[in-house]
Amino acid sequence: MSSTPFPVSADQRYFESYEVGGVVRFGSVEVTQEEIIAFGTRFDPQSFHVDPEAARQSPFGGLIASGWHTAGLMMRLLTDHYLSSVAAMGSPGIDELRWLAPVRPGDRLSLRVTVREAVPSRSKPDRGLIRSFIEVLNQNEVVVMTLVAMLLVGRRPA
Amino acid sequence: MSSTPFPVSADQRYFESYEVGGVVRFGSVEVTQEEIIAFGTRFDPQSFHVDPEAARQSPFGGLIASGWHTAGLMMRLLTDHYLSSVAAMGSPGIDELRWLAPVRPGDRLSLRVTVREAVPSRSKPDRGLIRSFIEVLNQNEVVVMTLVAMLLVGRRPA
Incomplete structure (x- = not known):
C-alpha cells in the first residue's frame, strides 16, 4: 500500500490536523478472488460471492466481493x-x-x-468528532462505494 | 446457528413475504478472540482489535471486535x-x-x-425494496449495533 499524502505524520495527527474541506487521496489494495471467496464463505455466503460458476449465471455476470469485504478493505486503507x-x-x-458498482x-x-x-466535543474537552465523506475508487476511477464516517479523535495536548 | 423463526422458508421467500411491522429474532453466532485478532490484523489493525495487552491499557479495557467484523457476523446471520x-x-x-457497545x-x-x-420498484416490476431496522444483541440482551438496511428482493412470479 502506498504511503500517505496526509501533510501531518500519523504520530502527530490530532483533531486539529483534520481541516474542513481538505481532500486526501491514497491507497491502494488489490482484491483477490481467493480473499473474495474466503470472506464470502465466512461472512456473506451468497452464491455470487462464493461460487464463480453460479456468479457467472447471476445478474452480476461473475464473482463480486461482498460489500462488507469492500468496507473492510476501506478500513484497512x-x-x-x-x-x-x-x-x-x-x-x-x-x-x-452506498455500494455503487461491483468489485x-x-x-x-x-x-x-x-x-x-470537525466538531469539538462539548462534554469531553479532550476530543472531537470528524465527519468525513469517503469514496472508494477502483483502478478505472469508478467510484464503487461511498459513505460518511464519524471518527472520534483526541485533541492536541496543550 | 439456530434455525430461523421466519414464517416462510427461504426458498419460498419473495418480496411479498416481508410484512411491514413484522419482527423476527434469530441467531446466534459466537465471537472468538482468534477471529477478532485475525479480522483486525487484515482489515482494522488498531491496537485494541489486535493486541490483547495494549487493549487492556486502552479506554476499552480489553480486546474488542472491529465494528466491521460485527457487521460481517450480522451479514452471516x-x-x-x-x-x-x-x-x-x-x-x-x-x-x-451505529456501534453502541463493545463486542x-x-x-x-x-x-x-x-x-x-416494502416498496415495489417503479422501473423494474420484477423486484421491490425492503427497508429493515436491524439490531445486533449480545448474550446479555445489550444492543451492540444497529442499522437500517435496504434489500432488493424479487417479487413472487405470477
Whole structure:
C-alpha cells in the first residue's frame, strides 16, 4: 500500500490536523478472488460471492466481493494512512453507505477522503468528532462505494 | 446457528413475504478472540482489535471486535436466516449504522429485524425494496449495533 499524502505524520495527527474541506487521496489494495471467496464463505455466503460458476449465471455476470469485504478493505486503507496512530478513538457510526458498482477479482482500490465537519466535543474537552465523506475508487476511477464516517479523535495536548 | 423463526422458508421467500411491522429474532453466532485478532490484523489493525495487552491499557479495557467484523457476523446471520435463497438481489446500501457497545471475545450475537418499508420498484416490476431496522444483541440482551438496511428482493412470479 502506498504511503500517505496526509501533510501531518500519523504520530502527530490530532483533531486539529483534520481541516474542513481538505481532500486526501491514497491507497491502494488489490482484491483477490481467493480473499473474495474466503470472506464470502465466512461472512456473506451468497452464491455470487462464493461460487464463480453460479456468479457467472447471476445478474452480476461473475464473482463480486461482498460489500462488507469492500468496507473492510476501506478500513484497512484508513488505518494504514488516515487514522491517527496516537489519537484515533474509534467511531460511533457510519451514514449513507452506498455500494455503487461491483468489485471484482483483480480490482485495485484506493480512497478519496474529504473532511466535511470537525466538531469539538462539548462534554469531553479532550476530543472531537470528524465527519468525513469517503469514496472508494477502483483502478478505472469508478467510484464503487461511498459513505460518511464519524471518527472520534483526541485533541492536541496543550 | 439456530434455525430461523421466519414464517416462510427461504426458498419460498419473495418480496411479498416481508410484512411491514413484522419482527423476527434469530441467531446466534459466537465471537472468538482468534477471529477478532485475525479480522483486525487484515482489515482494522488498531491496537485494541489486535493486541490483547495494549487493549487492556486502552479506554476499552480489553480486546474488542472491529465494528466491521460485527457487521460481517450480522451479514452471516442475515444470509443464514433472513435473506431469500431464491430472490435476494443484493443491497444498494445502509443507513444509520451505529456501534453502541463493545463486542468482546466470548460474546454471542443474535439479531432482531423489523421490516419498516416494502416498496415495489417503479422501473423494474420484477423486484421491490425492503427497508429493515436491524439490531445486533449480545448474550446479555445489550444492543451492540444497529442499522437500517435496504434489500432488493424479487417479487413472487405470477
